[in-house]
Amino acid sequence: MEFLEFPALLYGRAARETDSTIMLTPSVSLYKTDIDIQSDTPLSTFTANECNYSGYAAQAIVWLPPTIAADGTYEVVSTPLIFNPNNTTVSNNVFGCFIT
Numbered sequence: 001m002e003f004l005e006f007p008a009l010l011y012g013r014a015a016r017e018t019d020s021t022i023m024l025t026p027s028v029s030l031y032k033t034d035i036d037i038q039s040d041t042p043l044s045t046f047t048a049n050e051c052n053y054s055g056y057a058a059q060a061i062v063w064l065p066p067t068i069a070a071d072g073t074y075e076v077v078s079t080p081l082i083f084n085p086n087n088t089t090v091s092n093n094v095f096g097c098f099i100t
Contacts (some may be wrong), residue, residue, distance in 0.1 A: 026099050028081050029058040032092040046098040055086030
């Protein structure tokens with residue numbers, strides 16, 4: 001079995017349907033299709049292609065306290081997110097992730 005582990009970074013733009021959405025309890029999901037992402041790609045494109053491998057579940061982002069990096073900029077990172085299949089009954093190729 002292979003697993004993915006990475007910290008969610010507060011960089012880039014989160015997938016969302018409207019600019020008024022406030023992400024109070026964000027989570028990271030994985031998608032299983034090679035999506036041609038554009039600035040107007042709707043969230044439904046990602047959710048329709050969300051992974052479904054055995055043991056898959058979206059992971060909640062737990063932000064750590066902000067820190068000041070060596071170069072003086074602020075950074076915010078999360079605890080590690082681990083996506084680990086529990087068997088090979090259903091497998092997927094993972095093409096990317098999205099935050100909701």
